[in-house]
Amino acid sequence: MKGIPLNKLVHFLDAELCLSEFREDESANGLQVEGRTTVRKAGLAVDACEYVFRRAAEKEIDFLLVHHGLIWGGLKALRGVMRKRIKSLFDSEISLYACHLPLDRHPKYGNNARLLQLLSIKKMGEFGEYHGKKIGCWGRTAKELSLDEFTARIDNALQTRSSVVSFGKKVRTVGVVSGGGGFAINEAEKYGIDTFLTGEPSHSAYTLAEEMKVNLVFSGHYATETLGVKAVGEALEKRFGLAVEFIDHPTGL
Numbered sequence: 001m002k003g004i005p006l007n008k009l010v011h012f013l014d015a016e017l018c019l020s021e022f023r024e025d026e027s028a029n030g031l032q033v034e035g036r037t038t039v040r041k042a043g044l045a046v047d048a049c050e051y052v053f054r055r056a057a058e059k060e061i062d063f064l065l066v067h068h069g070l071i072w073g074g075l076k077a078l079r080g081v082m083r084k085r086i087k088s089l090f091d092s093e094i095s096l097y098a099c100h101l102p103l104d105r106h107p108k109y110g111n112n113a114r115l116l117q118l119l120s121i122k123k124m125g126e127f128g129e130y131h132g133k134k135i136g137c138w139g140r141t142a143k144e145l146s147l148d149e150f151t152a153r154i155d156n157a158l159q160t161r162s163s164v165v166s167f168g169k170k171v172r173t174v175g176v177v178s179g180g181g182g183f184a185i186n187e188a189e190k191y192g193i194d195t196f197l198t199g200e201p202s203h204s205a206y207t208l209a210e211e212m213k214v215n216l217v218f219s220g221h222y223a224t225e226t227l228g229v230k231a232v233g234e235a236l237e238k239r240f241g242l243a244v245e246f247i248d249h250p251t252g253l
């Protein structure tokens with residue numbers, strides 16, 4: 001395969017993922033580390049880390065797209081773990097492209113939009129304001145489900161094991177924020193949400209959920225954030241005929 005120029009791929013992704021609409025993110029979204037000028041194979045992963053970089057090099061990946069990149073709040077000293085990570089990318093000439101909040105909220109490729117689709121929840125609107133933008137979604141199931149039925153659906157679809165706090169309601173109107181979305185519990189009442197799904201358990205969400213009678217489902221930060229990068233990978237395959245591979249490195253958290 002001939003491959004495509006790195007610049008072309010980066011321009012396509014910057015526009016397609018609407019990076020310019022979301023500048024408030026801590027993550028330096030976009031191309032963080034520049035590698036080979038031609039991309040023949042793209043890798044997808046949730047987290048930028050040594051394990052993923054090693055696997056990417058073994059698989060002869062030129063371009064790695066991740067949800068959690070390496071640069072947060074500006075560039076820090078390149079020492080210790082950071083030095084090793086950057087060296088590993090430079091040694092194998094792999095480009096690193098990060099897309100954090102824009103990938104949570106994206107209507108087509110977003111973690112949250114894809115979670116709704118996967119769980120057969122009809123999207124009704126946006127939900128979960130963070131840095132002035134709603135990054136999650138809320139929607140309705142086709143019929144009322146027990147919390148057990150709903151949790152089994154999630155666990156099967158995401159190959160995860162959710163932890164659940166029931167406040168007695170059946171599941172019909174669901175708010176979803178992937179990853180560490182506990183803050184969004186504040187909006188549950190406004191949208192009539194009976195069940196709130198996020199990745200990481202949130203202690204502070206408990207008493208609010210208790211008083212609002214909203215069920216809490218914590219399905220894992222990692223497990224709720226694999227869908228976005230995979231969706232972008234499908235688009236790269238289709239659009240550029242690129243070979244694409246997902247590198248799974250579950251944290252179980």
Ligand SMILES: [Zn+2]
Nearest residue numbers: 179180221225
């Ligand atoms: Zn995350």
